[in-house]
Amino acid sequence: MRPPLIAGNWKMHTTPSEALAWFGRFVPALAETPHAGVEVLVHVPATHVAALAARVQGGDLRVGGQDLSAHDQGAYTGEVSGAMLRDAGATHVIVGHSERRALHHEDDATVAAKAAAARRHGLVPIVCVGETESERDDGQAEAVVLRQLRAGLAELAPTDPHELAIAYEPVWAIGTGRTATAGDAQAMAAAIRAELRDLLPTLADGVRILYGGSMKPANAAELLAQDDVDGGLIGGASLNEHDLLAIVRAAAETHAAVPAADDRRPGPNGAKEDPT
Numbered sequence: 231m232r233p234p235l236i237a238g239n240w241k242m243h244t245t246p247s248e249a250l251a252w253f254g255r256f257v258p259a260l261a262e263t264p265h266a267g268v269e270v271l272v273h274v275p276a277t278h279v280a281a282l283a284a285r286v287q288g289g290d291l292r293v294g295g296q297d298l299s300a301h302d303q304g305a306y307t308g309e310v311s312g313a314m315l316r317d318a319g320a321t322h323v324i325v326g327h328s329e330r331r332a333l334h335h336e337d338d339a340t341v342a343a344k345a346a347a348a349r350r351h352g353l354v355p356i357v358c359v360g361e362t363e364s365e366r367d368d369g370q371a372e373a374v375v376l377r378q379l380r381a382g383l384a385e386l387a388p389t390d391p392h393e394l395a396i397a398y399e400p401v402w403a404i405g406t407g408r409t410a411t412a413g414d415a416q417a418m419a420a421a422i423r424a425e426l427r428d429l430l431p432t433l434a435d436g437v438r439i440l441y442g443g444s445m446k447p448a449n450a451a452e453l454l455a456q457d458d459v460d461g462g463l464i465g466g467a468s469l470n471e472h473d474l475l476a477i478v479r480a481a482a483e484t485h486a487a488v489p490a491a492d493d494r495r496p497g498p499n500g501a502k503e504d505p506t
């Protein structure tokens with residue numbers, strides 16, 4: 231069974247001292263919240279990583295970066311390397327978020343180079359893919375997402391499914407309050423899993439596929455209950471510790487409710503079927 235991964239993405243919010251105060255409230259509250267089997271992670275601004283990673287050392291909450299340089303070091307003013315994030319205590323890093331693609335013109339090749347840079351420095355890249363609204367309206371959603379997926383993984387050669395994760399984030403659902411239906415999220419996650427079976431045949435069933443785009447306590451349980459949705463990448467709602475905890479709780483309940491997934495066989499469409 232794939233352990234759910236609940237990842238907050240704080241984007242450019244909070245100062246380091248506000249973030250430390252937030253962790254001061256969240257860490258004890260998480261300890262009180264049953265979350266067996268659920269991995270919890272918060273992607274914070276690079277300036278916050280060292281202090282927050284030190285704050286959570288030895289616990290089960292982890293800290294990730296939101297972006298990294300494709301380069302290892304050098305004259306790249308303003309960039310943050312994978313080695314810097316890792317040494318500061320990050321374990322994961324978001325790569326190819328749609329805001330980076332749209333606002334900073336990151337193309338598929340850059341995303342691939344960043345994912346590879348993350349692995350060189352022992353970070354788990356969370357590779358984001360997702361279509362725009364017009365691409366969906368044009369019937370291109372799956373083609374766009376699978377192209378981004380193939381390109382984003384082009385430079386990786388993982389040997390363990392937990393060396394990477396995929397986040398399916400439809401661009402039209404990010405920060406808009408609009409969420410993909412659970413059925414649409416599952417359909418795309420299943421298409422991603424099918425493509426992973428082609429790209430990484432021995433690992434595909436263990437790679438976590440997250441949904442992102444206005445996930446919140448009110449819709450998390452239904453999204454997380456989908457067979458191929460293994461967690462969430464959560465922006466706005468992750469800034470509120472009560473909302474993030476509620477989503478963690480939903481993941482824990484869904485995880486506990488799933489029958490031993492390994493006993494179920496993929497059906498003709500990749501959907502899990504209970505053993506007969």
Ligand code: PGA
Nearest residue numbers: 404405443444464465466
């Ligand atoms: P949102 O952001 O939850 O605020 O829609 C998700 C993301 O951008 O990762």
